[in-house]
Amino acid sequence: MLFNSFEFLLFFLPVTLVGFFVLxxxxxxxxxxxxxxxxxxxxxxxxxxxxxxxVASILFNxxxxxxxxxxxxxxxxxxxxxGLACAIAANLLLLGYFKYANFFLxxxxxxxxxxxxxxxxxxxxxxxxxxFTQISFLVDTYxxxxxxxxxxxxxxxxxxxxxxxxxxxxxxxQMMPQFARPATYRLAGENIAMGLTIFxxxxxxxxxxxxxxxxxxxxxxDAAAGGATIGFVAAWGGALAxxxxxxxxxxxxxxxxxxLSRMFGIxxxxxxxxxxxxxxxxxxxxxxxxxxxxxxxxYLYVPLGGNRRGAARRHVNLIATMLLGGLWHGAxxxxxxxxxxxxxxxxxxYAWQALRRRLGHDLTRSxxxxxxxxxxxxxxxxxxxxxxxxxxSFEAAVRILKGMAGAxxxxxxxxxxxxxxxxxxxLVPVAIDLGWELKPLAVLAGLLVVLLMLVWWAPNTxxxxxxxxxxxxxxxxxxxxxxxxxxxxxxxxxxxAVVGVIFAISLLGLVTEVPSxxxxxxx
Amino acid sequence: xAPITYLSTFVAAIVGVAGLYIGxxxxxxxxxxxxxxxxxxxxxxxxxxxxxxxxxxxLILGGSNALFGIDSGLVEKQIGVxxxxxxxxxxxxxxxxxxxxxxxxxxxxVVVMPLEIEYYASAYRYDWFRSNIMAWDPGYFRNLxxxxxxxxxxxxxxxxxxxxxxxxxxxxxxxxxxxxxxxDVAVITRDAIxxxxxxxxxxxxxxxxxxxxxxxxDMRNNRGTRYTGTASSVxxxxxxxxxDLWVSLENFGAYCRGHDVTLFVAWPALMTEPSLNEGNPVxxxxxxxxxxxxxxxxxxxxxxxxDYYLDRVNFFDTKYHLNEEGRAIRTxxxxxxxxxxxxxxxxxxTP
Numbered sequence: 002m003l004f005n006s007f008e009f010l011l012f013f014l015p016v017t018l019v020g021f022f023v024l025x026x027x028x029x030x031x032x033x034x035x036x037x038x039x040x041x042x043x044x045x046x047x048x049x050x051x052x053x054x055x056v057a058s059i060l061f062n063x064x065x066x067x068x069x070x071x072x073x074x075x076x077x078x079x080x081x082x083x084g085l086a087c088a089i090a091a092n093l094l095l096l097g098y099f100k101y102a103n104f105f106l107x108x109x110x111x112x113x114x115x116x117x118x119x120x121x122x123x124x125x126x127x128x129x130x131x132x133f134t135q136i137s138f139l140v141d142t143y144x145x146x147x148x149x150x151x152x153x154x155x156x157x158x159x160x161x162x163x164x165x166x167x168x169x170x171x172x173x174x175q176m177m178p179q180f181a182r183p184a185t186y187r188l189a190g191e192n193i194a195m196g197l198t199i200f201x202x203x204x205x206x207x208x209x210x211x212x213x214x215x216x217x218x219x220x221x222x223d224a225a226a227g228g229a230t231i232g233f234v235a236a237w238g239g240a241l242a243x244x245x246x247x248x249x250x251x252x253x254x255x256x257x258x259x260x261l262s263r264m265f266g267i268x269x270x271x272x273x274x275x276x277x278x279x280x281x282x283x284x285x286x287x288x289x290x291x292x293x294x295x296x297x298x299x300y301l302y303v304p305l306g307g308n309r310r311g312a313a314r315r316h317v318n319l320i321a322t323m324l325l326g327g328l329w330h331g332a333x334x335x336x337x338x339x340x341x342x343x344x345x346x347x348x349x350x351y352a353w354q355a356l357r358r359r360l361g362h363d364l365t366r367s368x369x370x371x372x373x374x375x376x377x378x379x380x381x382x383x384x385x386x387x388x389x390x391x392x393x394s395f396e397a398a399v400r401i402l403k404g405m406a407g408a409x410x411x412x413x414x415x416x417x418x419x420x421x422x423x424x425x426x427x428l429v430p431v432a433i434d435l436g437w438e439l440k441p442l443a444v445l446a447g448l449l450v451v452l453l454m455l456v457w458w459a460p461n462t463x464x465x466x467x468x469x470x471x472x473x474x475x476x477x478x479x480x481x482x483x484x485x486x487x488x489x490x491x492x493x494x495x496x497x498a499v500v501g502v503i504f505a506i507s508l509l510g511l512v513t514e515v516p517s518x519x520x521x522x523x524x
Numbered sequence: 525x526a527p528i529t530y531l532s533t534f535v536a537a538i539v540g541v542a543g544l545y546i547g548x549x550x551x552x553x554x555x556x557x558x559x560x561x562x563x564x565x566x567x568x569x570x571x572x573x574x575x576x577x578x579x580x581x582x583l584i585l586g587g588s589n590a591l592f593g594i595d596s597g598l599v600e601k602q603i604g605v606x607x608x609x610x611x612x613x614x615x616x617x618x619x620x621x622x623x624x625x626x627x628x629x630x631x632x633x634v635v636v637m638p639l640e641i642e643y644y645a646s647a648y649r650y651d652w653f654r655s656n657i658m659a660w661d662p663g664y665f666r667n668l669x670x671x672x673x674x675x676x677x678x679x680x681x682x683x684x685x686x687x688x689x690x691x692x693x694x695x696x697x698x699x700x701x702x703x704x705x706x707x708d709v710a711v712i713t714r715d716a717i718x719x720x721x722x723x724x725x726x727x728x729x730x731x732x733x734x735x736x737x738x739x740x741x742d743m744r745n746n747r748g749t750r751y752t753g754t755a756s757s758v759x760x761x762x763x764x765x766x767x768d769l770w771v772s773l774e775n776f777g778a779y780c781r782g783h784d785v786t787l788f789v790a791w792p793a794l795m796t797e798p799s800l801n802e803g804n805p806v807x808x809x810x811x812x813x814x815x816x817x818x819x820x821x822x823x824x825x826x827x828x829x830x831d832y833y834l835d836r837v838n839f840f841d842t843k844y845h846l847n848e849e850g851r852a853i854r855t856x857x858x859x860x861x862x863x864x865x866x867x868x869x870x871x872x873x874t875p
Contacts, residue, residue, distance in 0.1 A: 190527025197534060429687035430558055434702060435694055493525035494533050501537025508538075509545060509682045 002046040004200075004257045005207055006516040010508075013043060014261070017162075021265060025186025032186050033153050036265070040160040044126070051125040058095065059159050062088060062135040063152060066142045070150065085143045089136055096132045099124050104332030127166040129329055129524050131159055133296055138173045140300060147173045154180040161267075163258040167521035169272040169292035176267070185266040195466070196264030198488075198496075201504040202462050203256025208510040211249035212517050214452065217242035217445060218391070220422045225397040235416045236404025238445050243391045244384045245452045247520050248277060251290070254519045256462050271463060277383070277456040280367070280375035282346040283354075285383060297326050312355065319351070320344035330390070330524050335398060339389040346382055376457065415441035460487045545685070549677055552658070552688030553666075556695055556704035559659035563613050565734040567624060568709050569716035570610045570741045574628035582607040582634045582862070584741070585625055587614025589792045590638045593846035595855040596740035602859040603866070605634070609741035614640045614844065615652040618769065620664065622776045631784035636826065636862060638790035640844060641758040644814060646766040654680050658688060660706045730841075746847045748840040751795075755836060755843055759829065760799035760807050765817075774821040781822070788865060789818055790826040793854045795843050796833045827861035 002009045017039040025032035045052040065088040069081045102119055110117035138158075141147040158176045159165075179185055221239025225231050231239070255273040262269045272292050279285035286294050302322040308315040320341065327340015354364060367375075385402065392398035403409060415423075423441045432439075465487045488496045574583065582605050584590050590611035600607040610625060618639075625635070642648045654676060657664050665676055691698055699705045712734065719725065720739040730736060730745045738744050773789075780787040794800065800807055811829055818825055838850025846854055 190531065194527040194530045194534070197531070429683055429690060431687050431691040431694070431698070434558065434698060435690075493530055497530045497533035498537040501534040502541055504534070505538040505541035505545075509541070512678060512680070512682050514681065 002043055003516045003518060004254070004261070005204060005507075005511060007511065013039070014264075018264060022186070022188040025188075029183060029186040030153055033157050033180055036162075037153065037157045037160055040157070040162040040165060043162040044160065044165055047126050048123065050123075054095075054125055055131065055160065058092075058131065058135065059156055061091065062139060062159075063150075063155050066139060066147070066155075067150060069139070069142050081143055085139055088139050092132050092136050092139075096128055098122070099128055101328075101332045108334075126522065130168050130170060131165065133170050133293075133329075134159055137170070137296060137300060141173050147177075149173075149177040149181065151177075151181075161262075163262040163265075164269060167254055167258075167519055167524070168290070169255070169258065169270050170296045171270070171292070175270060179267050187266070189266060192266050193264050194497075196260045196262070197504075198260070198500050199263060199462060199466065200257050200260030201500045201507070202465070203253040203258075203260060204507040205503045206249045206253030206256065207519070208253075208507045208516075210452070211246050211253055212510075214242050214249065214448065215246045215517070216422055217419075217448070218246050220418050221401065222391055222393070222397065224416070224418055225400040226393045228396075229400070230409050231400050231404035232409050232414065232416055233404055233407055233411045234413055234442065234445075235419060236401045236409075238415075238419070238449070240384050240388050240401060240405060241449050242445075244277075244380075244387050245449070245456070247387065247390075248456060249452075250520045252461075254521060259462075273461075274463070275456070275461045277380055278376065279379050280372050281379055282343065282350045282382065285379055286343075286347070293326070293329075297322050301325060312351075315351065316348045319347045323347065335389045335392055335395060338395070338398075339386050342382075342386040342389065346386075413442060415445070419445075546677065548689050549680070549685050552685055552692045553662035554706070555659065555688040555692035556698040556702065557655070557659050557684075557688055557691045559656045559704070560613070560732070561660055561704065561706065562733045563616070563656060564660040564706060565712045565716075566612050566737055568712040569734055569737060570608070570612070571624070571628060572713050572716060573608050573739070573741055574610060574625075577606060580605050580632040580634070581630070582636060583625065583629075584609040584611050585621055585635055585637045586611040586792075587616070587640045587643075587844070588612070588743075588842075589614065589640050589844040589846070591743045592746050592844075593793050593851050593854050594638070594742065594858065595851050596742050598852070598855045599859055599862070600740070603863060607740060611638075611741075614642065615650070615656070617650050617653050618643060618772045618776075620653065620657070622772065622779075623664070626779065629780070629783055629785050632786075634786045634788070634862075634866070635780060636788050636790050636858070638792050638832075638858070640792050641794070641810075644765055644769060644810075645758055645763040647763060648766065650679070651681070651684075655684055658684075659704075746840065746845070746851060748845070748847075751836065751839045751841060751843055751845070753843065755795040755797040757794050757797065757800060757843075759794065759810055760797070760804055762806050763810070765813060770817050770821060773818070773823060777821045777823045786824075786866075788824045788826050788862070790858060790861070791829040791832045792844065793832045793834050793838075793846055793850065794829070795836055795839055800830070800833060802830060824865055826865055827857065831857050831861070 002013055004010075017036065020035050020039070021032050024035050041052055041055070044055060065084055069084045069088075099122055103122060106117040106119060109115075138147060138155075154177055157180055158171065158173060161171075161176070164171055218239050221231065221235050222243070224235070225239075252273050255271075259269045259271075270292055272290060274288040274291065276285050276289035279288050302318055305318040305321060306314055307318060321344075323340040323344030324337055325340070327336045327338070327343070330336045330339070357364060385405070388401050388405075389395075389398045392401065420439070420441050423439060423444060467487065467489050574581070582596075582599055582603060584594050584596065584599075584607070588611070591609065591613070594609055594611070596607040596609045610628075616624075629635070658680070665673065668676060716734055716737070719735055719737070723738075725736050725738055725744040728735070728745055730748045736743050736745055777787055779785075802808075807829075815825060832854060834846070834850050834853060838846055838853060840847045
């Protein structure tokens with residue numbers, strides 16, 4: 002069940018909300034159990050056979066966590082450490098089997114000239130997310146940071162539907178206090194109003210922007226996968242369109258998750274903070290998929306040694322972390338290359354900062370041209386890396402990058418498949434009957450410029466929501482916005498009306514269309 | 525601001541947009557978009573045919589498999605009952621077809637419905653139907669019950685509504701340049717009568733138009749491009765059945781019984797292919813499902829599906845359009861089954 006589907010919006014969400022608050026009036030624990038069961042139903046909608054796996058994973062990790070806690074008297078901590086190591090290994094094995102077994106087998110087979118492949122393995126949805134969530138819980142338990150071990154609350158922490166499939170990656174200590182707070186189970190009109198507003202913004206980003214701009218990226222990547230030569234316009238058009246597609250898709254998803262959770266009175270951490278406004282790649286990773294970045298930093302980069310063992314070791318750690326981060330996204334070499342590219346970008350960025358420090362520059366100060374040059378360079382580097390992320394093969398990615406580099410010429414001409422797609426997706430048939438002319442280049446350029454202006458200069462959701470964003474992200478003080486937001490400059494009734502219109506237009510965009518999945522669902 | 529006021533305004537805005545959308549939807553009804561206007565004209569002509577004469581009739585109802593694939597003259601000759609082919613297009617919904625035929629049904633009529641297998645599948649989309657109805661028969665939408673109208677509106681893609689609204693704005697230009705006007709019933713009827721009197725369909729190449737329909741409602745000049753596409757039939761795929769189909773059939777069956785009309789469902793002519801062989805459990809399951817549901821609805825079935833499997837050479841243009849030879853073979857089989865059914869009063873054999 003997708004957030005952008007009618008069955009979710011008209012059936013699942015209202016029923017779950019009503020059940021939660023009605024039960025919460027009498028018995029909060031029952032309400033928490035209801036929300037857990039509803040989340041399992043939500044998860045099972047795709048494939049009911051995955052539900053036992055999720056439940057088994059939850060029970061296993063819960064039992065191990067209790068074991069680690071009960072080993073507190075163990076003087077050497079060996080029992081606790083062994084429990085932690087075994088549980089992490091079991092989690093990674095589960096993830097490895099479902100997500101990476103065939104990847105490694107086929108990769109090894111291709112090196113050895115063999116055709117190795119296990120029977121088709123169906124990847125359980127969200128396995129990467131619930132595995133990481135539970136690993137962080139186990140580590141927190143081992144480090145004594147986890148304080149509460151209520152099974153119902155733990156089950157809800159893992160399965161909670163707004164984050165289950167595509168994040169944000171949650172920390173135990175962020176959620177458990179909220180589940181234990183009686184106020185969570187009391188219906189609050191402000192939560193519903195704010196949640197609906199944030200959700201509507203996210204729905205609009207997904208349905209009206211991401212899904213629309215996908216029409217300009219998909220045919221290019223399909224053509225590249227089919228071996229076609231990609232011209233200059235198509236290559237840049239496809240790459241930029243995908244950069245905007247994934248931006249608005251993930252930004253929309255994150256807003257929808259935060260908005261939904263807010264309706265239940267539960268705040269989720271901020272996951273997306275205008276990443277294309279980043280002035281360098283370090284800044285980018287503090288803004289893109291923030292909870293995953295923090296997970297990789299806390300549970301991979303820091304244990305590897307982080308920046309504590311000199312510059313060279315830091316660079317190795319950075320690249321290793323980003324390579325694994327790339328592999329986390331998908332079992333394909335293109336994701337590994339994407340991660341490797343970002344690792345290299347980070348190394349160059351840190352080396353550049355070190356050089357500037359050596360030259361006596363103050364890194365805390367910047368100029369307007371400097372910031373914008375940095376933003377442009379960062380954006381271009383990110384777009385180039387997205388080509389590997391999106392392409393179905395290394396060869397297809399290279400075809401597009403060649404086109405972007407002008408290896409196939411610089412003719413400003415839209416390819417035939419682009420014209421055809423535009424005719425079928427942008428224009429309505431009667432426009433062709435009436436002889437209205439389509440200028441594909443102008444349509445594409447206009448769209449991309451508008452989107453670029455939006456991602457560079459428009460306020461993001463937390464900036465729009467202003468002081469309400471503190472409730473969105475009470476944990477990350479460095480990103481929280483405490484001043485009045487843009488929307489607060491307008492009469493609330495006007496804001497409500499505009500948001501209602503946005504919501505209704507998004508719904509109209511869904512009429513008779515099969516709702517498209519969020520890109521991050523596949524990870 | 526109190527949350528309740530905020531939420532009320534939010535809901536009011538949604539209602540406002542919904543109202544505007546409904547307004548746009550109503551505005552574009554009847555707009556001259558691309559559509560198969562000949563279907564409307566065929567319907568008018570066939571209704572005129574069915575309204576003429578007296579006595580018992582055999583009425584054929586269905587999609588183009590019956591329109592192209594039944595020789596009504598042969599049925600009439602063999603059965604000895606006046607036969608009219610009221611079949612038009614497989615894109616029309618069953619409720620629409622039932623509403624279309626009801627006004628011309630008379631006691632003792634026999635209705636034969638060789639439905640394309642797609643009708644039984646839940647995945648069958650009626651996008652073509654809704655788009656066409658909005659273009660040339662908006663009255664059908666206006667006469668639906670409120671709930672049905674809401675379902676209809678929600679099933680039309682937003683893009684189609686925008687398309688219709690633009691077409692409505694430029695209606696005069698489109699009618700002039702593209703000739704998309706919905707002609708008056710009297711004009712259509714006059715033209716149809718003229719065609720029949722002049723036998724204007726004789727010796728002409730196939731055209732999907734009023735001109736190709738003869739005085740029994742059959743589409744003539746069944747010659748065209750040899751069909752080279754896939755022969756695969758829905759019957760051999762594990763499809764999900766459309767639940768609302770059985771309700772429509774049951775209701776229509778009850779209506780027919782109440783008006784002393786005999787109703788039979790028949791099998792469509794299908795292109796022979798390996799997956800349709802009798803040993804295929806999917807085919808067996810699908811056929812059994814159809815038979816049992818029709819039996820429950822007390823509707824008889826004519827013959828067995830395999831009696832209507834025809835060779836590829838008997839089709840043209842599509843896998844459902846029979847040519848002259850195919851039509852003769854299929855009609856002969858249908859006559860045998862219909863004669864048996866009428867003689868035995870059977871509710872249809874099991875497969």
